[in-house]
Amino acid sequence: MMGTSLYLPVVILLMQCSPSVPVTVTTNRHKVEVEEHKDAVLSCIFYTEKDQQPRIEWKKKGKDVSFVFYGGKFRGPFEGRATIEGATVTLKKVTQEDAGEYRCEISAPKDSVSLGETNVTLKVLVPPQTPLCEIPSSAVTGSVVQLSCRDQHSIPPATYSWYKDNQPMNPPRHANATYLINSRTGVLEFKSVAKEDTGRYSCLASNGVGLPKMCEAKHMTIEYSHSKAWCAVRVHEGMLLVKAHALTPRRSFWISQCHGAAHISSQTLHRAEDMSNVNYIPPPQEPQDFKHTQSFML
Incomplete structure (x- = not known):
């Protein structure tokens, strides 16, 4: 019993003398990627030394720094479409306008270190749109022909694959191939088209976000040049x-x-x-023709 009574004051003394941790701020995800029109969670975790009611602020960096959460309220375009729990913010149905770098700031005036912050980068992913395909309706044998396919809205940028008559065209693996496919730019190039290249062509755009999209197939006819x-x-x-x-x-x-x-x-x-270039000389008229063109005096 005596030992226990001596032990408790020592524990209390150690607790009082142990150094407290000043305000610290961190996040469990510095980079957040979310598909467009879905919710994004921007985490902010903080610890304070003494201040039990620190001030929480969220700001978005850009050309100018704008407030997201300040004075206990969401501001500007985030008002009515964001929630906060602790210091972690959830943005509802994000768009490309929401993409960017955010900063969580915790201000604790009663702490020895009164300010802490952490950054979170939000990237909004956009699935492919139906690509714009340029496919010539006809070409002559032996000519160089390019077909193009592009989608300028997908994030990350889409990659492209080509189809002929609903069958995938495999990227050529040898130098003597009759065509080349650039999956990054979407260009399908025939070095010298042949009659058998006639068919219906279409292009598929994909970027790993959402469903791939394909343009409408178009028919390209290869005609013989003047034989x-x-x-x-x-x-x-x-x-x-x-x-x-x-x-x-x-x-x-x-x-x-x-x-x-x-x-x-x-x-x-x-x-x-x-x-x-020979000058035209009319043929001589036959004698019998004169009776039709001239008169004679008897």
């Missing part, structure tokens, strides 16, 4: 028309169209053009 047979026939017809002295714009058009076809010999084209 050897087509050009040969048209140039030949043009040369026949020149020989017949029928200089028509259509013949010149055929020749000009075939200038881009490497498989038509330059000699053939130059010959056709040279012939087109």
Whole structure:
């Protein structure tokens, strides 16, 4: 009994002499990521030395520092759409306007250290929107063709994948591939399109937030460029028309169209053009034609 009575005063003395902890402020999450239109919890945990009723303030950093919670009330756009428990704030249905850096400040005038603070960064995630796809309706074989796909609103930025006739187009794994896909920019590029590239193309945007979105599929037709047979026939017809002295714009058009076809010999084209420069001389009229065009005196 004697030992117990001596022990209690020692414990009380140690408690009175032990150093107290001045105001300290911390958080259990310095970075908060939440999907748009959902609730965000900004935690603030504090301990004080003596002051049992410290002043709690929340501020948002930006070009200017604005008050979120001050004087026991939420301010500005946070009024009516935020709650506080202890010093932890819950923002309701956040939008991109709420994204940014917040600071929790605890002021305890009765403590030896009267002010403490902690920062919390809020990132608001946005799922993909339906991407804008630019897909040409037609192209000619052998040409370079680009299809583009982009969504400028998703956070983090979306990545893109392409589909042809509802089947995924796998990113090429070798240097000789006929097309390239940039999943970051959304560009699908054909180095040299072929007839078999004809089909319906669509693009899918995804960023791990919400559901991926796909643009409406569009049909792209790959047509043969002016073939050897087509050009040969048209140039030949043009040369026949020149020989017949029928200089028509259509013949010149055929020749000009075939200038881009490497498989038509330059000699053939130059010959056709040279012939087109021959001055037109009308053929002599047959004797019997004079009876229709002239009169004679008997």
